[in-house]
Amino acid sequence: MSEITLAVRGLRKVIGGREIIRGIDLELRRGEVFGFLGPNGAGKTTTIRMLVGLIRPTAGTIEVCGYDVDKQFPQAMSNLGCIVENPELYGYLSGWSNLQYFARMMDGVDEARIREVVELVGLSARIHDKVKTYSLGMRQRVGIAQALLGRPKVLILDEPTNGLDPSGIREMREFIRFLAEKEGLTVFVSSHLLGEIQQLCDRVAIISKGEVVRVDAVHTLLSRQERVLWKLSSPEKGRQVLEGLTPDVERQEEYVVTPYQEGEIGRWNRALVEAGVDVLEMNRKLPSLEDLFLELTGGQSID
Numbered sequence: 237m238s239e240i241t242l243a244v245r246g247l248r249k250v251i252g253g254r255e256i257i258r259g260i261d262l263e264l265r266r267g268e269v270f271g272f273l274g275p276n277g278a279g280k281t282t283t284i285r286m287l288v289g290l291i292r293p294t295a296g297t298i299e300v301c302g303y304d305v306d307k308q309f310p311q312a313m314s315n316l317g318c319i320v321e322n323p324e325l326y327g328y329l330s331g332w333s334n335l336q337y338f339a340r341m342m343d344g345v346d347e348a349r350i351r352e353v354v355e356l357v358g359l360s361a362r363i364h365d366k367v368k369t370y371s372l373g374m375r376q377r378v379g380i381a382q383a384l385l386g387r388p389k390v391l392i393l394d395e396p397t398n399g400l401d402p403s404g405i406r407e408m409r410e411f412i413r414f415l416a417e418k419e420g421l422t423v424f425v426s427s428h429l430l431g432e433i434q435q436l437c438d439r440v441a442i443i444s445k446g447e448v449v450r451v452d453a454v455h456t457l458l459s460r461q462e463r464v465l466w467k468l469s470s471p472e473k474g475r476q477v478l479e480g481l482t483p484d485v486e487r488q489e490e491y492v493v494t495p496y497q498e499g500e501i502g503r504w505n506r507a508l509v510e511a512g513v514d515v516l517e518m519n520r521k522l523p524s525l526e527d528l529f530l531e532l533t534g535g536q537s538i539d
């Protein structure tokens with residue numbers, strides 16, 4: 237079991253008599269990109285604000301690298317970097333001066349470290365230009381550089397690709413994966429975009445109405461729901477044959493749909509042919525996270 241860098245236990249938050257967060261437990265490991273997925277209003281931002289110490293939980297604990305955010309705040313925060321609301325940068329200063337300004341407020345961050353993070357986020361060529369000439373993607377990178385100054389083990393990003401264009405989104409995704417895989421950071425990313433989580437994250441927690449309804453590897457979540465679409469010479473007869481072999485068979489337009497069960501497909505195929513049903517086409521289909529989300533939240537849409 238790899239090192240736990242962020243542990244959340246029994247987290248609750250009541251605001252104005254309303255329970256917004258209703259008991260969240262999470263354990264994040266070193267080197268993983270962890271997605272926090274939920275529709276608008278599910279409680280993502282409130283949870284993140286507690287993780288980074290901006291608001292206090294009503295109940296529960298949060299530990300960063302073993303340090304309690306409430307009781308050992310400075311130690312916990314020295315292991316945590318975050319961009320929660322849009323990074324506040326001074327447009328009339330260069331990226332470098334912005335970073336110098338933040339570095340001055342931190343212990344043990346020297347010019348060499350600033351140079352290091354600038355290189356890490358790939359901004360060396362433009363770092364002495366004024367921030368107001370930067371694209372949104374570049375500003376995000378300065379924000380990340382700032383979050384990395386103190387050598388955190390955990391990085392928390394709230395909707396990191398918000399507002400970026402497709403190439404900016406791809407770059408940001410590659411950069412986040414690099415930080416986890418090569419630098420060993422734990423990256424916690426909130427999003428309401430299923431496709432993004434699917435492409436970026438190792439594991440995901442799905443949050444709905446202040447509760448985590450599922451935590452699993454993205455791959456496991458999706459493969460468990462994998463289906464096979466059969467195009468058959470006589471779909472109705474084929475459906476009856478398949479129903480005798482596996483539960484969960486349904487018709488979808490011209491296809492008969494079954495679960496995907498490794499090792500069974502050949503046998504089902506033979507049974508169809510023996511019953512006089514030709515298999516014209518067969519496709520494996522991964523569900524979208526969207527299908528899964530609808531299933532887990534009882535039809536609550538993502539947006």
Ligand SMILES: Nc1ncnc2c1ncn2[C@@H]1O[C@H](COP(=O)(O)OP(=O)(O)OP(=O)(O)O)[C@@H](O)[C@H]1O
Binds near residue numbers: 256276282283428
């Ligand atoms: N300070 C507050 N006072 C009252 N209600 C609040 C407060 N902060 C959050 N809420 C409510 O708590 C719920 C969760 O909000 P939160 O912002 O955490 O959701 P979210 O998942 O981050 O959604 P979004 O992506 O829209 O920010 C919402 O119903 C919101 O109205």
